[in-house]
Amino acid sequence: MGGAGATGGLSLLLISFVASTVRLAAPLMLAALAGLYAERSGVVDIGLEGKMLAAAFSGAAVASLTGSAIFGLAAGIAAALLLALLHGVAAIAARGDQIVSGMAFNLIAAGATPSLASAWFGQRGTTPPLPSGARFGPITLPFAQSLGEIPLVGRVYATIISGHTLPVYLAWLAVPLTAFVLARTRFGLRLRAAGESPESVDAAGLSVARLRFTALVVNGALCGVSGVCLSMAQGNGFLRDMSAGRGYLALAALIFGKWRPWPVLGACLLFAAADAVQARLQGVVLPGLGMVPVQLIQALPYLITVAILAGFVGRARPPRALGRPYPPIA
């Protein structure tokens, strides 16, 4: 009887752990896929962090002013899109340095968002807490209530698959969609060609600049949803620096996933699981291991990425023309 209770407790713990991994992975997945579109088209994007932050702020700001979550989502996407297009102006049109301009957005967003938040809302760099209509609440999928009674399958359906917010479902939809677009559509083929061999795209009579701009539009939209996910679904309003390095973590996931949609999903899940473990391991003494420093688990994704980049854990080959303006500067 006691044994059954312990197993039940353990499976409950496991289910809550998986459910929070699914939830925490969403903003990472969206940002990493955003980076995937940009980088597969040949544009380096280290500005994911800034775009997420800008979207998180403008989404929460507009949602709190209008009371509408959908307007908030639109505003978040618009803010990230604006930065993505500016990145395009610098990186594609002016053929400037892509790393430099990406870095610029991280600083601009880090400075502008708390400035505007405290000027407009007067709350020390935050937006006011959002009322329930202005944020994305959990969506209960059909039959989740009744199926939840069924021991394993029903429980998994009710607590892991059902009950997430709109941005989380968008993130999980974006992965198969991206995989399909990239591998099976004409646009995907051309996009990849722009990142591998822009000369041949040019020779085929297509505009490399236009393809890359299109990639950045998708990039901005995905970053927008990612930021909105932070401030309007998982959080309840904007907080200063609320992206907290997730944009860089998404970049790490992009590299860990070797610039491919499904492996990128795997990387995001791994990093999100590390995050979920880290929150549960705080101060817990593991038998045989002692207390695992929380900071070690926090640093793990970055350590793994360095190892990957070093080629110790499978070599990651970036798109061949990544970071190179086209036509090239002589």
Add this chain to the structure above:
Amino acid sequence: MVRRLYRVLAALLIPAASLATALAAVAGLVLIIGENPGRALLTLLRGALGDPEGIGYTLFYATDFVFAGLAVALPFQAGLFNIGAEGQAALGGLGATLVVLAVGGLPAPLVVIMAAIAAAGFGAAWAFVPALLQAWRGSHLVITTIMFNFIATALMTWLLVEVLIAPGQSALETRTFPPALWLPTLADLTAGTRFDAGEAPLNPIAFLALLAAAFYWLLLHRTPLGYEIRAAGLNPLAAQAAGIRVPRTVVLAVCGGGAFAGLIAVNELFGAQHRLTADLTAGAGFAGIAVALLGRSRPVGIVLAAVLFGALNQGGAALSFDMPSVTRDVVTVAEGAVIFVCGILDGVARGHIGQSLRALWAAPARQAA
């Protein structure tokens, strides 16, 4: 003639455009916030340079930024982008603090010199792994240094929580250094005189920053290693063909950058903060990117750009005091705006606008022929 014109243009255009952008960014943000941008810029200027205390703070921040700018510029000369100055500076702080904890009882000048050496050494060591991976495995330095910034944050937090925290303290900081190790500041020097600089922590490390900039010039332009660094940056294949060991050169340039970054910590620790905290550098490492770009990786340019950003930093503090709705974060926006403009104008720095200008001028001639 055209080439010289272009060079003058590039040398003036980039700083002028960047400066204009920095000020426009501040003014624009202030305008959006709903304050008077003209008054804001005036307050900023007066706060940064209007009295001895403002000047003292401006130059104190500028000291940080010279080191940070050099930390980015030296790898730049080898063709690489070091985004890791923030982490390298944090490790520099660790090195300096360990020296103080180990031999803090020795005569103060000796301790500070040893701490500076340790800070540079720790900063270089933290840059070593990304440098090595770039040189021998081709791992992109931008990404590895970003990752190392986060690893540094985790490491420093762990050390402060578990090892270095002052006993009986809840804040994440070490115990305060003994006052004998506090460097004399402009504030101490001018206290009670007509030029009373208030609290300004400007200290002798500022001279070390100027020395570092001079050393940077000497290294690049008067030593074989500097020649190799510049050659590797301009054309690694040609450098390789000329017998330069490019991987070794790359490692040395990046580690040199890390050493400069480590020195930021010395200015902060012995001049102002007197104890190691989790956020020692407060973003100076990222400001270094703006400084190096604006200074076009040249020593005089870096010093001037550092003073500019020092003034913005100090002026921003005065501004937030005077206009409570404006926060110091406007300075970060200005840094970002400068970096963005430099990113766009990067083509200018690499000669491509010069190229297009020349092409434009050449085209009618060709038609005439």
